[in-house]
Amino acid sequence: MKKEEVPQDKSNLSVSNMKELCYATDENGNYTTALSSGWEPKTIALENSIQDINERVEQARNDVKAGIYSPIVYFMEVHKMDWNILASYVGMWVWRVKRHGKPSVFKKLNDKIMANYAEAFEISVETLKNYKGD
Known part of the structure; x- marks a missing residue:
């Protein structure tokens, strides 16, 4: 996924002002890191667990x-x-x-x-x- 498409959904991380490190591609197609405040499907799966x-x-x-x-x-x-x-x-x-x-x-x-x-x-x-x- 592209760096600007890294999800920023509300999650358990956003409550404590924490971010999750994710890998994404920059404008040149090179892998880089990006911070995400959460992703709704992941939050739902974690809450179910x-x-x-x-x-x-x-x-x-x-x-x-x-x-x-x-x-x-x-x-x-x-x-x-x-x-x-x-x-x-x-x-x-x-x-x-x-x-x-x-x-x-x-x-x-x-x-x-x-x-x-x-x-x-x-x-x-x-x-x-x-x-x-x-």
Whole structure:
């Protein structure tokens, strides 16, 4: 796109007076950089993604409250992780981390494993152990 055609739509960036760096072509056809305050389709996609994340976090909170999942699932969603990412953070196999998502298994975890999860979620072990979906 040409430098003068770089979108300047209202977006989340414009609220904080930030600009996004984009590549465009100048009048000679050479690539250059240009600043954009936003692009409506990108803003809509970002807002939809954030809404989806918030819904997943709320569902995980409700599932912990109902006793369907352990707090690990909630904090995994809050930190925008999936099972593979969380397993790599705590240094365990994915199947094992998924197993820890069950409340009955979670209750039996030792302090060392709890500490690994707490560190990955940047919370205390007590917060992890005592989270009930409230």
